[in-house]
Amino acid sequence: MGEVLLVAAFALTALMATAVVLTRDPVRQAIVLSGYGLSLGVLFVTLQAPDVAMAQLAVGTVMVPLMVMLAVAAIRRHQRKDGP
Amino acid sequence: MLSPVELAIAVPFLAAMVLAGAGRWLPRVVVDAVAMGATLAVTGLLGAVLWEAVRYGTVVVWVGGWRPHGGVSTGIPLVADPFATALALVVAVLTVAALLFSWRYFTEVQAVFHTLMLLFLGAMCAFALTGDLFDAFVFFELMSAVAYVLTGYRADEARSVHGGLNFGVVNSLAAYLSLTGIALLYGRTGELGFAAVGEQIRAAGGPDTGVRVAFALVCTGFLVKAAAVPFHFWLADAHAVAPTPVCVLFSGIMVELGVYAVARTYWTVLGGAEETTARALAVFGGTTMLLGGVMCLLQRHIKRLLAYSTVSHVGLLVTCVALARADALAGGAFYLIGHAGVKGALFVGAGALLNRFETVDEHELRGRGRDMRVTSCLFLLGGLALAGLPPGGMWLGKVLAEHAAPHGWWWLTVLGVLASGLTGGAVLRVWLRVFRGAGRRPAGQAGEREAGETAAPTPRVPWLMLAPGLLLLAGGLLVAVLLSGPEVLRGARTFTTGYAGTVLHGRPSLAHAGRLPELWTASALVKGLAGVTAALAVAALAVWGRRVPPAARARPVWSALHTLHSGHVGDYVAWLLAGIVLFTLLVIV
Amino acid sequence: MNAVRGLRLCLLAAGSLGFAVLFTLAVLDLPPFGGNFHPYGDRAVRASLLRGTPNTVSSVNFDQRSLDTLGEELILVASALGAVVLLRAVRREEEDEPARHHLGPADVFDALRVTGYPLLPVTVLVGVYIVAHGQLSPGGGFQGGVVLGTALHLLYLTGDYPALARIRPVPLFEVGETAAAAVFVVLALAFAGQVIASNVAVGVEVGCAFVLVLAKFFEQALLIRVPA
């Protein structure tokens, strides 16, 4: 049972990481990144690392994607004002 | 009670926190004074530690008192052997110079600049002194993070933020690759201390392929910091745009700390006498010497030119490590200190130009520095010192390295003269053009204007800015006379032998002093003069001999080299990956 | 240009292939996944239990390897400072008044707005709990600090940017962040093993630092502009 969970979690993580890289639009990428953060959190729990999983969930699913969104918003706001 | 070693790390960090928290309410003079006071305190502390380490042997401090029992510990050691401490001391002295340069003039955002400089100081000291692989990664990252911010400090300049971003992406990726290597070593040995990992590997019968790959990965992270070709692309982008006092630290010591870390890992983890690793380091070091020199000569942006010259000189340091002998390392130490002084002085000179004329484009500045006698002096003497003028530290270092080289390393002498000629010649060319107004006005488009770093353009001789430059130059030129050769050699021997015994088992570490080869011989002086002559010839050809056929015929090569340094972060990362594979292959096959 | 791109992709392909092979070689020399060889880990567990810290990860972070955590916290301070320097309004730029941005995310559902306000105290409580129990159970200063730092920004989800700007006086957070970091410098070097105090210091520092960083990003995204 534990074995199956581990394999599934690893596979999901590898898949999500690839998806993040292949998503070229930054806004969508931020959303996929959030999902990737979640899958890492799940993997860390199955690897018996609850401390790291909590940190990863807080940082990887909320903080970093939020910063990415804000950065994209700042860039778009600027480009709207000045033209390309 | 904290030991002086721990205090040397705590003081800059605490002072930095005071400035970061209270900086917006403190008057500028207090901010300057606090930063300078903390840096001087660190200098004093490290001086005392160095004295102790040289006199009585390596000082080992286990943070939090987690001393080893039976040769194992769960804590982190700070290992103040003569070399590590001396490097930390160089950091502190250069920081004093940088703070002196920025005293009063430098435009400031709250007290952020001073805070960052103190964090940078503490991070580099901790990185030099730590005896733990993962801790080295953490402080490597701290120093990198601070360095990215300092590079992009003038956030209103496009070049600054672009250079900072390239620097950040390449160096962070390198750090993560280092960490990958550290994780692999941890998996193999179950340990994280340099000493403990090394002992485990020796106990298992020496390094095998897996250990070598892990070692190569750890080292490539450090080699990126050291800007070895082909990991060097970020360096010029960052150095050309970072504020002047920051460049003094970047070029003078941060980059060299990368080489130090490679050497530290090499001796503690692999034992330091590996034929394949020596070959890999020699290939990378030699290429770096040559390409850095060529790129240096191709620049007209003075800070960028100085940056490429740093690349070239670091190449020689990498080669010193490749030689894997105590006397070569002693040569490397002389070379490093001499280079830190001279390059620091040259960046100070470039800063004086930038803040007066708001450009450091060699062609724009032609003849405009005629009335700047002191700055002119910095450039002339600096150029000669880079070329290896006796009795400078760079002369002595190169002589010692060549002396230590075995048969079959003839290329080192050739490359040594070439690198001296190219880097020294480029600086002398700048001196001729800018301060003597020599040669024709070169064709080509106008250089880009840059904002100065000061609130108003500085006077002709801003003494407070130039004084640190003069002191650094004097230090760099006189280091061979000021430092005791046998003690440096003893430091090198301590570095290469008995590390694990000292750290884990408390064995005494004092190595025999031994003797350096005779320095003031005719052949050593001739070697120095050969470099200087080459530099003078290169400079003269560059200024007056623009129609020399070989140079004209090679123009496609030069423009290809320019294109290669594209400023494209994807290119840099692709080269990084390829370089890692090449280095690792050389190490394991 | 295309030649450059081609060269880049060739380098990438060769590098990736080489790296894959070398990495596999290194990995095959590792002990198999899930094995029993963890000498350092076993020592750390023993040391942690001797010191009476049930959460051994906390013990490693704040006691045995406190120097690592010190470096980590200072990186956080550096990045907050970096946000201040790099994201400041420079030259021609100027800042709007926060009041002009009453609505945050373009259209906030009423339901979201209603849940946002009560969620704030709950989240703060959760954050404080995670910090306070770090030496016993999973969690600690860092995890709780991030929760606290994010909690404030729930107000933005409710669409009330002026409210967010009001309860976010930047100098206060700067002082809190640096004071906590200074305390942690002393704790990590001189009093390693004070796990509870370390957790609190780190919690305050992390919370303040992330608030500062996010505040700067919000300013860039909402307020700073180049006047026409």
Place this chain on the structure above:
Amino acid sequence: MAWAAYLVAGWILLAGIYGIVTSRNLVHVVVCLSVAQSATYLLLLSVGFRQGATAPVFSDIRPGRRVVDPVVQAMTLTDVVVGATVTALLLALAVQVAKRRGTVDPDALRTLER
């Protein structure tokens, strides 16, 4: 099969690098860098894993139980923080590049040489 976990880390690292090299957007570059970094979390935690052991927290299990390696977890925790902060810094730099140069496409950025 026992080594597959480690190889997943290698895959993620290479995927991140691939993303950086082929990227046409600096924000995308920074995110891909953070993906490359997450490979180190995986590698560290996999190296410290122990089959059939529990989390290294002894508040509800009795001492003597087999637990996974806490040192790698502490390292990963540090690594997560480092990653988040570096990402924040690089995003800030990317925003400023976009504002000063008017583009986020690395291909469209001028060289810094000269």
